[in-house]
Amino acid sequence: MTVAVGIEPLVAARGLVAGYPLAHGGRREVLRGLDLALRRGEMVALLGTNGSGKTTLLRTFAGTLAPDGGSVTFDGREIATWRRDALARRIAVLPQQVDLPAGFRVAELVAMGRAPHAQRLFASTADDERAIARALLDADAADLADRPAEELSGGERQRLLVAMALAQEPDLLLLDEPTLHLDLAHQVSLLAAIRRMRDQRGLTVLAVLHDLNLAAAFAPRVAVLDQGRVVADGPPGEVLVPDLVRRVFGVAVDEALTPDGRRHLALRGI
């Protein structure tokens, strides 16, 4: 994998504190002084326990959750100074939860990914059509194009949402559990497609994943969150060791080598 990775960070959090208001006043801080920077063309898997702040971090990177402390910059500028539509032309998000309105076909929903690029009042452009077709193919959703969205299975929905994000033609792709609901074949083909796009177009990717082995196979760099901080960050071979898995997840695993010499984490039994 020889990809030119930039020097300047595309998106960076420094001393980031962020959270949500409590029902009775005050705030619950989920991120507590987090540092993480992604350079252009980097592909990073984000790991951590439930509630460790993975989704909150994606929200601050997407600019939809304002930091309570520290800073988030995108392309060198404080993210709060970006216009919402300008940001949407550069950053696409695959959230865990999206309302899919009834009555739209898949291709129509994917076309909504072009909204931030809209140039004409009532029509789409040739660029739009091209981006939509390519997004459908890249997300392995071309066969779904004419299906009504409400008839999709969980896995097909996920491919539709990935296609919608790709139609935005972003520089930064934020994926919150992209492999959710996908069977093994579709998990692999989706992550392979994302890696291909990163290789071909220099897409920068931050993906929340839960499967440690999948993360290790997919990403050249993994960052592990624990209680709102990055506790480990680096190549999967150095980060994902049994000791860290025990400390962060409280689960005992063994490290094994496959016959061709790749490292693998195996559960010690349930």
Added chain:
Amino acid sequence: MRAAATTSPRFVARPSLTRAWLVLGGGGALLLLALLAAVAIGSVGVGVGETAAILGRRLLALPLPVTWSPAAETIIFELRLPRVLTAMLVGGGLAMAGTVFQALLRNPMADPYIIGTAAGASLGAIIGILAPVLLPALAVGAGTAWLGLGVVQLFAFAGGIGTVLLVYAVARANGRVPVVTLLLTGYAVSSVLAAGVALLMFLSGRALGAIFGWLMGSLAGASWPSLAFAAPLLAASFGLLLLRWRRLNVLLLGDAQAAHLGVEVEREKLILTMLATLATSAAVAISGTIGFVGLVVPHLLRLATGPDHRLLLPASLLYGAALLTLADLGARLAGGIPVGIVTALLGAPFFIWLLRRSRSLVSGTTQ
């Protein structure tokens, strides 16, 4: 990947053009027919050809020979035409506002009145009706119209807009206006105002009939001056709403995803709410609270055209206008009953039939 990537196919990502032309062309034709029929038909018969000629001569300045009596021209031009145009504007405005509120609130029960417009406009109108009765000193002032507009219309308009502004301000917390809070606040404020309406009706005495007629919704008071007031407001909100179809579509995906797609969500929701409220209040000011048009037309069209607002918004304008024009024709033919009674009598059973036919009507989103 495994999909045939060899012959990059074109994916048609827009509603079929044929369907769009059918829907909009059909709506336009229906509207034109409704216009001619509603102007031609009435207690004094004027032929359709003659009606078209009168309209052509007066509106388009066509050099047509005058083959009709001056009385016919007065009836067509001073009585029926303003009434029919009012029906078209009000019907289109209510249907379009209903479409917007149903999308914005993601609630199939939403109609243009749902967050307080109707209650506010009603209270305003009733105060306008009663003011000269309760305060005889005002009677002189009420007789003189402001900008050719009656006190009732003006108060109704201000009541509708003011109530929605109040509801919106109350529902706002931490810079956000959650849909559920907005709906509940609208319901609560409407209830208070409805109590005021009931109290004033109880105290109204001889004016009760006028109040009742207004509450039922009637186009009998239509006139050129009231059209001149409402038409620019409605036209402006139509234009601005039509331009926002893309954002309305994206908002259907939920607030978070709409933000990811570049929509400034809270600002956009406020703009859309106020534009739809402007259309509703202008419509209600010149017609009273006509029910069901704003609820049924959007649902009916969503079944025919799908949920894409690029087609849904202009279609709701055309079909809402045609529908209310025909309903008002029916109301006139039925001895001049308020048109609100006709829309409720025909609209509600039709809506029930529609509900039973289509389950997807109530399932706003798939999960």
